[in-house]
Amino acid sequence: MGTGETVAIVGENGAGKTTLVRHTNGLLKPTKGTVFVDGVDTRDTTTATLSRKVGIAFQNPDHQLFSESVESEVRFAMKNFGFDEELVSQRLDWALNFFELKQYRKSSPLVLSGGEKKRLTLACILAWDPEVVILDEPTVGQDALQKEKLAQIFKMLQSTGKTIILVSHDVEFLWPIQPRLVVMSGGKVVADGETSKIMADRELLDGARVTQPQLLRLYSRLRDRPASPFLNVLEARDWVGGRRARQEVR
Amino acid sequence: MYWLSGGFVFRRVVSPFHKLDPRVKLLVSMEFFVLSLLASTVAAIALVLFGILLVATVAKSLRRIGRTIAFAGFFATFIFVVNFLFGLGLLNAILYSFRFLAIISSTSVFFVTTSPDELEQIMKWMRVPRDIVFAFVTAVRFIPVVMLDAFQIMDAQKSRGLEFEKGNVVRRVRNMVPILIPLVVNSVIRSGELAEAMESRAYGSTPKPTSLYGMRLRWYDVTVAVVSVLILIAVTLYIYHFVSFKV
Numbered sequence: 394m395g396t397g398e399t400v401a402i403v404g405e406n407g408a409g410k411t412t413l414v415r416h417t418n419g420l421l422k423p424t425k426g427t428v429f430v431d432g433v434d435t436r437d438t439t440t441a442t443l444s445r446k447v448g449i450a451f452q453n454p455d456h457q458l459f460s461e462s463v464e465s466e467v468r469f470a471m472k473n474f475g476f477d478e479e480l481v482s483q484r485l486d487w488a489l490n491f492f493e494l495k496q497y498r499k500s501s502p503l504v505l506s507g508g509e510k511k512r513l514t515l516a517c518i519l520a521w522d523p524e525v526v527i528l529d530e531p532t533v534g535q536d537a538l539q540k541e542k543l544a545q546i547f548k549m550l551q552s553t554g555k556t557i558i559l560v561s562h563d564v565e566f567l568w569p570i571q572p573r574l575v576v577m578s579g580g581k582v583v584a585d586g587e588t589s590k591i592m593a594d595r596e597l598l599d600g601a602r603v604t605q606p607q608l609l610r611l612y613s614r615l616r617d618r619p620a621s622p623f624l625n626v627l628e629a630r631d632w633v634g635g636r637r638a639r640q641e642v643r
Numbered sequence: 644m645y646w647l648s649g650g651f652v653f654r655r656v657v658s659p660f661h662k663l664d665p666r667v668k669l670l671v672s673m674e675f676f677v678l679s680l681l682a683s684t685v686a687a688i689a690l691v692l693f694g695i696l697l698v699a700t701v702a703k704s705l706r707r708i709g710r711t712i713a714f715a716g717f718f719a720t721f722i723f724v725v726n727f728l729f730g731l732g733l734l735n736a737i738l739y740s741f742r743f744l745a746i747i748s749s750t751s752v753f754f755v756t757t758s759p760d761e762l763e764q765i766m767k768w769m770r771v772p773r774d775i776v777f778a779f780v781t782a783v784r785f786i787p788v789v790m791l792d793a794f795q796i797m798d799a800q801k802s803r804g805l806e807f808e809k810g811n812v813v814r815r816v817r818n819m820v821p822i823l824i825p826l827v828v829n830s831v832i833r834s835g836e837l838a839e840a841m842e843s844r845a846y847g848s849t850p851k852p853t854s855l856y857g858m859r860l861r862w863y864d865v866t867v868a869v870v871s872v873l874i875l876i877a878v879t880l881y882i883y884h885f886v887s888f889k890v
Contacts, residue, residue: 415798440801441804444802451802459821
């Protein structure tokens with residue numbers, strides 16, 4: 394995976410997605426083969442060193458939140474990495490603002506709702522500004538608005554040249570982003586390429602128990618259709634509107 | 644840690660020992676326990692340990708019990724060193740540390756081969772109050788779950804730059820806080836959820852609920868029980884008559 398690339402990993406439960414991700418910051422070391430992060434073999438360094446570069450937001454926020462306040466939760470990692478106080482408070486303000494958590498600054502992270510906890514874990518990771526951001530199921534428990542917001546965060550991260558790895562079941566969420574798509578099944582990579590191409594292969598998707606995104610399904614059912622599939626609902630709406638206008642002219 | 648923890652956790656295996664009635668498994672385990680207390684020579688305790696390992700082999704669980712022994716070995720070494728240094732003699736020091744190993748592994752044999760369901764049946768058979776049985780069996784059942792939780796939490800915190808092995812003793816203890824708080828909080832939440840789930844499944848609505856599976860002593864179980872008791876008597880007689888308290 395190259396610098397600045399956005400990669401999504403999909404696949405059935407137990408396909409090995411999370412196991413793969415755990416290799417990127419040295420939580421797991423390969424028993425066969427090698428994993429290089431920024432030219433460094435993960436077996437030659439520590440998880441703490443690698444984590445400075447590779448930030449992983451795990452699936453379940455309850456597995457990491459422990460501090461007495463939201464504020465100190467975000468500070469935790471930065472303190473571990475030895476940031477100076479000025480930078481810490483600067484990054485803290487940015488992260489809490491960005492994820493709309495400012496009003497909870499002094500509250501316990503344990504009283505937040507599921508979606509807020511999830512956002513807090515993302516804030517914790519992005520606060521230390523890692524070069525590679527890995528998100529394990531970021532859309533679980535988020536409402537439509539927050540998903541929209543997450544999509545914006547992706548765009549922002551992409552524009553700053555971060556390498557992003559997304560592990561997700563949420564094909565509807567991935568479809569508009571159009572990342573490089575890696576499909577895993579039974580511990581192996583079964584496909585790797587452009588989202589639009591892989592998502593068109595029904596047989597492959599069925600094998601990995603991935604459903605096709607609705608917009609692509611709609612597109613493949615249309616008889617006279619545009620050259621490329623709709624990437625979002627608005628595109629589909631515009632096309633349908635345009636078609637109606639064309640028919641009325643006729 | 645994970646490797647070690649397997650030594651006391653049940654795993655479904657098809658073996659002649661697993662098939663036994665849980666009461667017989669408990670009996671065998673207790674007999675070994677008693678024998679390890681009675682054995683007063685290095686030769687006798689070595690014989691008891693050998694017997695435990697033999698049963699473990701029959702139960703196809705030698706590796707798992709080996710883990711228990713490896714773990715207990717650490718404490719056994721400590722016992723050996725202390726007893727030896729306090730002048731109890733080499734043979735006594737060996738005897739005490741071996742006895743410790745035998746006691747631990749004899750209980751491990753029972754827990755590794757008895758499922759939580761069987762444990763529940765045994766406790767009911769002993770007329771332990773139902774709520775206590777339920778609490779105990781649930782605790783046993785949750786050990787693997789909580790362990791998995793602990794490892795996931797450790798991974799999450801390590802990914803946030805936490806280094807357990809860094810610093811002095813005080814620092815290391817403080818490093819455990821980010822692990823323990825989520826672990827305890829999760830367990831409390833889970834127990835609350837379990838209570839609600841049990842209540843919505845009518846737990847406690849009948850004073851005497853029936854069981855789907857009961858325990859039944861078959862010929863196979865009786866034979867094993869009788870033979871094991873005979874061996875216990877024989878070995879006890881051997882220890883007391885022929886060795887006569889000699890150390």
